[in-house]
Amino acid sequence: MPNKILICDDDEGILDLLELVLTDEGYSVVAELNSVKVSNLIQKEHPDLIILDLWMPVTSGDQILKTIRNTPAISELPVIVISASNDGKAIAQEAGATAFISKPFDIDEMTGKVNEILSSAQAK
Amino acid sequence: MQPGVTETEEERLSALYSFRILDTATEQDFDDIAELAAAICDMPISLISFVDKDRQWFKSVKGIGLRETDIASSFCKYTVASKEVFVVEDARKDLRFANNPLVTGQPNIVFYMGVPLLSEEGYALGSLCIIDQQPRQLSDYQKQSLKTLARQTMDKLELRKKLFELQDAKSEIVKLKDERYIKENEAREVIEHAPMAMALHVGRDMTIRFANSRMLQAWDKDGEVFGLPFADALPELRELDFPATMREVYDSGIPYRNEDARMSYEYQGEIREFYYTYAFTPLKTPEGKVWGLLNTALDVTEIVQSRLTVERAEEQLRLAVDSAELGTWHLDLKTNQLSLSPRSMEMFGFETTEEVSLEAAIGRIEEHYRGLVNSSIQAAIEENQPYDVEYPILSSDTKRCWVRATGKAYMVNEHGPTMFSGTLLDITERKEEDRRKNDFIGIVSHELRTPITSISGYAQVLQRKAQSLAEPAMADIARKTKQQADRMTKLINGFLDIARIGEGKIRLERSAFDMAELVKEAEDESLTTITSHEVVFKPVEFTPVEADQDKIRQVLINLINNAVKYSPPRSRIQVACVTEGNHAQVSVKDEGIGVPLKDHDRIFERFYRVENEQMKTVKGFGIGLFICKEIIELHGGQIGVESIPGQGSIFWFTLPVIIQ
Numbered sequence: 001m002p003n004k005i006l007i008c009d010d011d012e013g014i015l016d017l018l019e020l021v022l023t024d025e026g027y028s029v030v031a032e033l034n035s036v037k038v039s040n041l042i043q044k045e046h047p048d049l050i051i052l053d054l055w056m057p058v059t060s061g062d063q064i065l066k067t068i069r070n071t072p073a074i075s076e077l078p079v080i081v082i083s084a085s086n087d088g089k090a091i092a093q094e095a096g097a098t099a100f101i102s103k104p105f106d107i108d109e110m111t112g113k114v115n116e117i118l119s120s121a122q123a124k
Numbered sequence: 125m126q127p128g129v130t131e132t133e134e135e136r137l138s139a140l141y142s143f144r145i146l147d148t149a150t151e152q153d154f155d156d157i158a159e160l161a162a163a164i165c166d167m168p169i170s171l172i173s174f175v176d177k178d179r180q181w182f183k184s185v186k187g188i189g190l191r192e193t194d195i196a197s198s199f200c201k202y203t204v205a206s207k208e209v210f211v212v213e214d215a216r217k218d219l220r221f222a223n224n225p226l227v228t229g230q231p232n233i234v235f236y237m238g239v240p241l242l243s244e245e246g247y248a249l250g251s252l253c254i255i256d257q258q259p260r261q262l263s264d265y266q267k268q269s270l271k272t273l274a275r276q277t278m279d280k281l282e283l284r285k286k287l288f289e290l291q292d293a294k295s296e297i298v299k300l301k302d303e304r305y306i307k308e309n310e311a312r313e314v315i316e317h318a319p320m321a322m323a324l325h326v327g328r329d330m331t332i333r334f335a336n337s338r339m340l341q342a343w344d345k346d347g348e349v350f351g352l353p354f355a356d357a358l359p360e361l362r363e364l365d366f367p368a369t370m371r372e373v374y375d376s377g378i379p380y381r382n383e384d385a386r387m388s389y390e391y392q393g394e395i396r397e398f399y400y401t402y403a404f405t406p407l408k409t410p411e412g413k414v415w416g417l418l419n420t421a422l423d424v425t426e427i428v429q430s431r432l433t434v435e436r437a438e439e440q441l442r443l444a445v446d447s448a449e450l451g452t453w454h455l456d457l458k459t460n461q462l463s464l465s466p467r468s469m470e471m472f473g474f475e476t477t478e479e480v481s482l483e484a485a486i487g488r489i490e491e492h493y494r495g496l497v498n499s500s501i502q503a504a505i506e507e508n509q510p511y512d513v514e515y516p517i518l519s520s521d522t523k524r525c526w527v528r529a530t531g532k533a534y535m536v537n538e539h540g541p542t543m544f545s546g547t548l549l550d551i552t553e554r555k556e557e558d559r560r561k562n563d564f565i566g567i568v569s570h571e572l573r574t575p576i577t578s579i580s581g582y583a584q585v586l587q588r589k590a591q592s593l594a595e596p597a598m599a600d601i602a603r604k605t606k607q608q609a610d611r612m613t614k615l616i617n618g619f620l621d622i623a624r625i626g627e628g629k630i631r632l633e634r635s636a637f638d639m640a641e642l643v644k645e646a647e648d649e650s651l652t653t654i655t656s657h658e659v660v661f662k663p664v665e666f667t668p669v670e671a672d673q674d675k676i677r678q679v680l681i682n683l684i685n686n687a688v689k690y691s692p693p694r695s696r697i698q699v700a701c702v703t704e705g706n707h708a709q710v711s712v713k714d715e716g717i718g719v720p721l722k723d724h725d726r727i728f729e730r731f732y733r734v735e736n737e738q739m740k741t742v743k744g745f746g747i748g749l750f751i752c753k754e755i756i757e758l759h760g761g762q763i764g765v766e767s768i769p770g771q772g773s774i775f776w777f778t779l780p781v782i783i784q
Contacts, residue, residue, distance in 0.1 A: 013578030020585060084573035104577035104613050107584045 004028040006047035008038050010056040021107050035059040054083035062095040069096040078117045139247040158184035164269045167254040173200040174250035188231045197226050203238030203251040212236040214259045235260040239274035326416040330354035360390045373404040377414050380404045399428040451548035468548050473519025490516045495760040505533045526555035562623035569620045580609035618747045625754045632672040639667035646680050656693045662700040667708045668782040679752045683712040683775045691716025711776040718769035728753040
C-alpha cells in the first residue's frame with residue numbers, strides 16, 4: 001500500500017501541483033484547501049506525512065503543527081512546512097516541523113525531501 | 125698703650141676721615157706750604173703728615189721720597205698726642221728715637237720739629253714738620269712762621285672740607301629734586317601708561333586736571349582741555365547721561381561702574397556708536413571730603429560688536445535649527461560628556477533635566493543598529509569621516525522614533541579630534557512612508573511567489589512528461605519556462621530583501637565561525653556553478669568572526685557572481701581573506717570592465733547602476749551591492765571597491781574579528 005500524504009495549502013495552484021507531482025511519485029495524496037478541516041482529515045485518513053503551508057486563513061500551519069505535536073497519538077507524525085515567507089523557516093522549526101521548504105520550491109527538492117522522510121520513517 | 129692713642133682716638137680718626145685727605149694726589153698749594161716751611165727754616169726736609177690708625181701718611185713731602193711710614197716709627201704721633209709744637213733736638217740722644225729706623229737709617233733724622241694741624245673742633249689730625257740730619261736751633265721767627273704755615277694748611281683743609289660739604293649738599297638737592305619730580309609725576313605716569321582711558325577731574329564742575337592719551341583719543345581732544353570744566357571741554361557729550369552720573373558720584377561719594385554701555389556721539393565729524401566699560405571713582409581727602417573723580421573707561425566696542433555678531437549668528441542658526449525641528453548634540457571627546465539639545469532629548473525620550481551619557485543614549489537605539497552607530501562614530505572620530513547614519517530610537521516602550529544623525533569630529537590636536545558635534549533629524553514620517561511602500565513591495569513580492577511556484581513546478585512536471593514522451597522540443601520549452609520562472613524568483617527575492625532592509629527587518633543571527641570555512645563553502649559552490657571563469661581561492665588562515673554566516677556567505681557569493689558577470693569569460697577571479705589589525709578583509713579581484721571612479725561610492729546605493737555601453741548588455745536592477753552594504757554595515761564592517769576601468773576591480777569588505 002502506498003504511503004498517504006495529506007497536503008494543506010490555501011493556494012489552489014500549489015495544492016494541485018503538489019497533488020500531481022506526489023501522485024506521479026506513487027503516493028496516495030489527500031489535498032485540502034481549507035486548513036480548518038486538517039484535524040478531522042488526520043483522524044480520518046491517518047496520513048504518513050503532512051505538508052502544510054504556513055500562512056493560511058483562520059488556522060495557520062504552525063498552529064496545526066503545534067496541535068499535532070501536542071497530541072500523543074500523532075505527535076511523531078512527519079510534517080513538512082512550506083512557505084513563501086522568509087521568516088517561515090524559523091517559525092516552522094519552532095513549531096516542530098520535520099523539514100521546511102521555501103516557496104518557490106524545486107519539485108525535485110520536494111519529492112526528494114518527501115522520499116527521504118518517508119523512507120527513514122519506514123526504516124524505523 | 126701707645127702714646128697718642130686715647131679714648132677719643134676714634135673720634136679723632138673720624139674727624140680726620142671727614143676731611144677726605146688721605147691717599148689723595150699731591151696738590152701744588154700743599155706742596156708750596158711744605159716748600160715754604162723748608163725754606164724759612166732752612167731745612168732739607170719738610171712734611172705735611174697725617175696720623176692715621178696704623179700709619180702716617182704724607183700729603184706733601186720735601187726732601188725725601190716717602191709717602192707714608194708705619195705708626196711705630198712716627199715722630200708726628202707725638203706732635204698729635206701733645207697737640208703742641210713738638211721738638212726733638214737730637215734724636216740719636218733721645219731714648220724714644222735712638223733706635224728708630226728713620227734715625228738709624230735713611231733719612232737719618234737728627235732734628236725734628238712738628239706743629240700740630242688742629243681742626244676747628246680741636247682734633248689734631250697730623251703735623252707740619254721740618255727735619256734735619258744734624259742738630260739745629262730755630263729762631264722764634266722761624267717757629268712762628270711754621271705755626272702760621274700750619275694754620276694755613278689747616279685753613280686749606282677746612283676749606284676743602286667745606287667744599288666737599290657744599291658738593292654733597294648740592295647732590296643731595298639734586299636727588300631731592302629728582303625724588304620730588306618722580307613723586308609729582310608718578311600718578312601722571314601711571315595714568316598715562318594704563319591700558320585704559322583715564323582722566324582725573326577735580327571740583328564739582330569736573331575740571332579736567334589730567335587725561336591720558338587714550339582718554340584724549342576717546343574724546344577726540346588734545347591737552348588743551350586740561351584745566352577746563354568737563355561741560356566746556358566736551359560739549360558734544362553733554363547730551364549723554366554720564367555727566368550727571370559723574371556729579372552724582374561726586375556728591376554721594378559712591379563709586380559707579382557701567383559695563384558694555386552703548387553710547388553714540390560725534391566723533392571726528394560723524395555720529396558713531398561706541399561701547400565702553402567705564403567707572404567713576406570718587407577721590408577723597410583724609411577727612412572723607414570728595415575733591416575729584418577718577419574716570420576710567422575701556423573701549424570694548426570691537427569686543428561687544430564681535431560678540432553681538434556671534435550672538436546674532438547663533439540666534440539665526442538656532443532659529444534655523446528650531447524651524448527645521450533639528451536636534452543638536454555635542455560630544456566632548458576628552459571628557460566623553462554628551463550634551464543634547466531639548467529637541468534631541470525629546471527624540472531620545474529623555475527628561476530634559478536628565479544627565480545623559482553616550483552609553484545611555486546608545487542604549488536607547490534599537491539593538492540591531494547599535495553596532496552600526498558605534499562603528500560610524502568610530503570612523504568619524506578616528507578616520508575623520510563624515511558621520512551620517514539613520515537609526516531607530518526606542519524613546520519609550522511603545523514609541524519608535526527614526527532619526528538621521530549627521531555630524532563631524534573637529535578641533536584636532538596631536539591626539540586626534542577633541543569635539544564631535546552634529547544634528548538629529550526626525551525622519552519617522554519618511555520611514556513610515558518607506559515602510560508602507562516596503563510593506564507593499566513585500567506583500568506584492570510574497571503574493572507573486574505563490575503563482576511562480578506553481579508555474580515553475582508545472583513547467584518541471586511538463587518537462588518530465590515531455591521527456592518521457594520523447595518530445596525534446598516540448599521539453600526544451602518547458603525547461604526555458606522554468607528558467608524564466610527562476611529568474612523572476614530571484615528578482616522577487618531581491619525586492620523582498622530591500623523591503624526588509626528598509627524596514628530594519630534584517631535580523632542578524634550571529635554565531636562564531638571561521639571565515640576560512642565560509643570561504644571554503646563558497647569555493648565548493650563556485651566549483652559547481654561557475655564554469656566560465658577561473659576562480660582562484662587563496663588559502664585562508666583561521667579567522668574567527670561573530671557574524672550571520674548565511675548573510676556573509678550571501679555577500680561573498682554576490683561579489684563572486686558580480687565578478688563573473690562583469691568580466692570576460694575565462695578570465696581569472698581571485699578570492700582572498702586576510703586579517704589586518706582587528707578586521708578580516710575579504711576581497712574579490714577580477715579582470716573585468718572595472719568601475720569608473722565617480723561611481724565608486726554610488727554603486728552601493730539602492731537601484732544604482734553604472735551607465736555605459738558595456739553595462740547595457742548586463743542584466744541587473746542595482747540591488748545586489750546595496751544589500752551587501754547593508755549586511756556588512758549591520759555587522760559593523762565596511763565595504764568598498766578599488767578599480768581601474770578596463771583593467772578590473774577589487775571588491776572588498778571587512779568584518780571585526782574576535783580578539784583571542
